[in-house]
Amino acid sequence: MRRFLREHSLGLFFGLIFLLALFGQAIAGRAEFNNHQLTQGLAQLSLPSYLVSADFVTDVMENWQSEFLQFLLYIVATVWLLQRGSPESKELDKAGLESDEDQKVGKYAADDSPPWARVGGLRTTIYSNSLALAMGTIFLLSWLAQSISGVTAYNEDQLSQLQAPISWASYITSADFWSRTLQNWQSEFLAVGTMAVLSIYLRQRGSPESKPVGSAHDATGVEG
């Protein structure tokens, strides 16, 4: 048990703080929602009712989609794009998909390589892109979920103000949808770019996200 906790502490820690933050969002989100309801003279929602409301689901999904988009872009962009001096970048002569030998696929697979790395054909192609495929699928599904619950939340608001509801097709071109979407994207893109660039000169001793403290500023693709 102790060994399991130690070997999985990173995944467990983030899983735990995710659940705590989601719980906190539900409590605070409900309070804010009910304040708004009060000013409109509408009914208050219990916590269970708020948890199945379109408002809560939209707030959760708009953040999910942007996080998974961020990682999808980072995974794919760093195949081709470089940043001199950054531990987040590959070495400057390694841009691109690299050779089968470098990537240990097909006949270059090692004894302990995953079977789909060795087998070749479609399965190796799929497996070679499986991380981006997974992050991309989660991004698209959470963005879809944001739009579906978003139009419902938007229409509930419209009806409470005696305004006409709109269709999903209208909603995905609406100011509300793109305002929610882009306000999340801009912060993710800034944070990722900042991480790639600040790590040229700044260090965190012991972190694999940083270069070793004593690494030269123009050392690229070195992780601590």
Add this chain to the structure above:
Amino acid sequence: VRPMFTAYLIFIALGLGYAIVIGVARGLGG
């Protein structure tokens, strides 16, 4: 190694499934 991988995938699938079901059900007049 595999339990954590599976747990994360299940969690995310449940979250996405929940969100889509709630969104669709509410949208259909729930």
